[in-house]
Amino acid sequence: MLNVKLIAHTPDPERVVAAAARLCYSAVGVDALLEKSTPESDAKFVRMLAGLGHASPIEHASFTFGIEGVSRALLAQITRHRLASFSVQSQRYVRLNDFKFVVPPEVESDPASKEAFLKAMEEEGRHYLNIAAALQAKHKAAFLAEGLSEKEAERKAEKMANEDARFVLPNACETKMVMTMNARSLQNFFRLRCCNRAQWEIRALAEEMYKLVYPVAPALFETAGPPCVAGPCPEGKMCCGKTKEVREHYAQLKAQLSK
Numbered sequence: 001m002l003n004v005k006l007i008a009h010t011p012d013p014e015r016v017v018a019a020a021a022r023l024c025y026s027a028v029g030v031d032a033l034l035e036k037s038t039p040e041s042d043a044k045f046v047r048m049l050a051g052l053g054h055a056s057p058i059e060h061a062s063f064t065f066g067i068e069g070v071s072r073a074l075l076a077q078i079t080r081h082r083l084a085s086f087s088v089q090s091q092r093y094v095r096l097n098d099f100k101f102v103v104p105p106e107v108e109s110d111p112a113s114k115e116a117f118l119k120a121m122e123e124e125g126r127h128y129l130n131i132a133a134a135l136q137a138k139h140k141a142a143f144l145a146e147g148l149s150e151k152e153a154e155r156k157a158e159k160m161a162n163e164d165a166r167f168v169l170p171n172a173c174e175t176k177m178v179m180t181m182n183a184r185s186l187q188n189f190f191r192l193r194c195c196n197r198a199q200w201e202i203r204a205l206a207e208e209m210y211k212l213v214y215p216v217a218p219a220l221f222e223t224a225g226p227p228c229v230a231g232p233c234p235e236g237k238m239c240c241g242k243t244k245e246v247r248e249h250y251a252q253l254k255a256q257l258s259k
């Protein structure tokens, strides 16, 4: 099950962003700028920046998330966001003895598809463990023949076996990661992945991340979300046709998160 936590973020993100931006336009130094800063003036300045399109100061605020219960299919998509930093659970170091997987809601709601899906997962899990065990035994024998100790031969053989056995694991296989994005990159992420055109799993993750960062820095993320929240839909023929509903949804979310 999807589990997202905001592990850490730049302290006082709007203060940091406002200070960085004010510096660009001011003759005075950092100390004087920080003395003048108040949460209200910082928020006002951050909102003004968004209007100017002056985006580089918002790169100074970073947000780190712990993400669990997502599929390797999602991993392939999220790691396309090149400006983020990732640490992902290794399938080389970790043997998935009882591998967990994500069931797409459409599969979950269709009994025949669900039955076939669960059978496939069970079979793939079994093949994975059989291949891992066979390879591990082969590698261990070779390492022992080379003169390695029992413990060292076992450790190296297990890692080598995992490395190749994982090729049979499916896209549905669960993974976990720690990911850091700065606020500019996050705004881009929300624009692309909160949109109804994004695939359901990454869209669900993006919305959970939005819910975590908006209360921390409401001015910074005031116009965040899919592009239609703050302007016209840029998707042309691919528009979902639900601009009104999407705007209402984000207005409600913001109202709830501001309480």
Ligand SMILES: Cc1cc2nc3c(=O)[nH]c(=O)nc-3n(C[C@H](O)[C@H](O)[C@H](O)COP(=O)(O)OP(=O)(O)OC[C@H]3O[C@@H](n4cnc5c(N)ncnc54)[C@H](O)[C@@H]3O)c2cc1C
Residues within 6 Å of the ligand: 080, 081, 082, 083, 084, 185, 188, 192, 193, 197, 198, 199
């Ligand atoms: C609905 C949807 C469908 C998609 N379908 C596909 C698909 O079918 N196949 C596929 O391969 N991908 C697909 N993608 C992934 C998409 O093409 C992007 O790779 C992904 O969304 C990351 O976006 P990004 O490049 O803006 O993010 P980041 O990599 O975080 O980059 C952020 C921004 O930095 C700038 N930037 C970063 N690197 C460069 C660079 N090398 N040169 C110039 N500017 C740069 C750009 O302005 C970019 O927007 C899809 C994405 C979405 C949302």
